[in-house]
Amino acid sequence: MSGEAAELTLGTRNVGAALVLSASGEIDVVSAPKLSAALAEAAASESRVLVVDLAQVRFIGSVGLSVLLEARESASNRTMKVVASPQVRRPIEITGLDIALDVYDSLDQALSDA
DSSP: OOOOOOEEEEEEEEETTEEEEEEEEEEEEOOOOOOOHHHHHTTSOOOEEEEEEEEEEEEHHHHHHHHHHHHHHHHHSSEEEEOOOOHHHHHHHHTTGTTTTTTEESSHHHHHHH
């Protein structure tokens, strides 16, 4: 293992009525602003449902959790769902954010939950 953080890569696509923002890599103090900007851009879309797909994220730090919470709080007129890898789900649950966030194990599960 090289010890270097995996670069955060982001992409968006429409799936039915939902906008899916997919991320892979690591969300830390350096990459969290990139996620925040992508979430702000997604919030400007017309989609009523935003799915934040973090299934390929290997690490999320506290600043990344804050970005998710801020996005949830500013998305008052839309539904926001989070697909979490085990490495993301654990800190979400430990911090109690699973009460504020709708967390799913897979993208299919999040998209099928009306």
